[in-house]
Amino acid sequence: MTYAMIGTWRMAYEGLSKAMTTLEAGGKSTDAIEIAIKEVEDYPFFKSVGYGGLPNAQGLVEMDAAFMDGNTFAIGAVAGISDVKNPISVARQLSNDHFNSFLVGAGASQYAMFNGFEARNMLTERAHKLWAKRVQEINEKNLSPYDGHDTVGMVSLDQDAGMAAGTSTSGLFMKKPGRTGDSALSGSGFYVDSDIGGATATGLGEDLMKGCLSYEIVRLMGSGLSPQAACDQAVYPFVEKLKKRYGKVGEFSLIALNNQGEWGVATNVEFTFAAGNDEQTPQIYMA
Numbered sequence: 001m002t003y004a005m006i007g008t009w010r011m012a013y014e015g016l017s018k019a020m021t022t023l024e025a026g027g028k029s030t031d032a033i034e035i036a037i038k039e040v041e042d043y044p045f046f047k048s049v050g051y052g053g054l055p056n057a058q059g060l061v062e063m064d065a066a067f068m069d070g071n072t073f074a075i076g077a078v079a080g081i082s083d084v085k086n087p088i089s090v091a092r093q094l095s096n097d098h099f100n101s102f103l104v105g106a107g108a109s110q111y112a113m114f115n116g117f118e119a120r121n122m123l124t125e126r127a128h129k130l131w132a133k134r135v136q137e138i139n140e141k142n143l144s145p146y147d148g149h150d151t152v153g154m155v156s157l158d159q160d161a162g163m164a165a166g167t168s169t170s171g172l173f174m175k176k177p178g179r180t181g182d183s184a185l186s187g188s189g190f191y192v193d194s195d196i197g198g199a200t201a202t203g204l205g206e207d208l209m210k211g212c213l214s215y216e217i218v219r220l221m222g223s224g225l226s227p228q229a230a231c232d233q234a235v236y237p238f239v240e241k242l243k244k245r246y247g248k249v250g251e252f253s254l255i256a257l258n259n260q261g262e263w264g265v266a267t268n269v270e271f272t273f274a275a276g277n278d279e280q281t282p283q284i285y286m287a
């Protein structure tokens with residue numbers, strides 16, 4: 001049976017490779033998503049996810065994460081959570097609840113503490129230095145505060161044809177406290193249906209959520225398109241439409257995986273991603 005996994009950016013590679021050994025051994029796609037994304041969250045030198053993520057304008061690391069089970073459509077998400085080691089695990093646990101499955105800010109952090117998730121000050125020395133330097137640059141040179149933002153998003157397929165998706169990000173560097181992007185929002189940052197496939201996004205959340213692009217890609221795959229054709233049809237016309245109607249468009253990259261283990265990508269910037277399946281060992285690709 002086929003198994004496969006895809007993840008955004010170079011940073012996905014190690015976690016994805018680790019999780020694919022679980023898929024190879026017959027493990028579940030839901031577990032693979034959590035294993036892979038935790039690995040990215042724990043690595044201190046990725047500046048836009050988990051520990052070491054760049055903070056908001058006040059110097060606090062506020063993170064967004066989501067988890068979706070493509071068999072049951074269960075979704076859990078957190079936005080603006082702080083001081084928690086693995087937001088993806090909190091999102092996954094929340095997906096077990098029918099009510100209160102999307103928590104934000106202090107409520108999300110409190111939920112994590114009450115439920116025994118590991119606390120951690122997510123601001124590293126390095127991230128704090130980068131923040132202080134940026135504050136100074138903004139003050140001295142009148143620069144736009146926003147710079148640097150990448151989400152890790154993953155979609156997986158297991159040998160029982162189960163699919164899952166997840167995201168995790170510290171969002172826009174220097175964002176306003178409380179700001180959230182697309183990553184925690186179903187349909188925008190991620191979507192997965194085991195009967196079809198899944199998709200996930202990285203880029204400027206404010207613009208990504210205007211198009212609900214992850215859902216749109218899954219819908220197009222459901223109408224019979226390959227993941228690549230679905231990515232192309234969902235993303236590029238929308239980028240043009242947004243340019244025309246809104247006047248500008250941020251950076252967008254979307255990845256998709258169908259329930260046959262085939263993948264596709266659409267992006268309007270230079271973009272790297274990691275992917276593998278039962279026939280191809282995990283690799284880093286450029287799009």
Ligand code: SD4
Pocket residue numbers: 149150151152169170171172180181182183201202203204205206
């Ligand atoms: C957000 N989409 O918070 C995320 C950040 C990101 O590449 O992925 N940037 O808007």
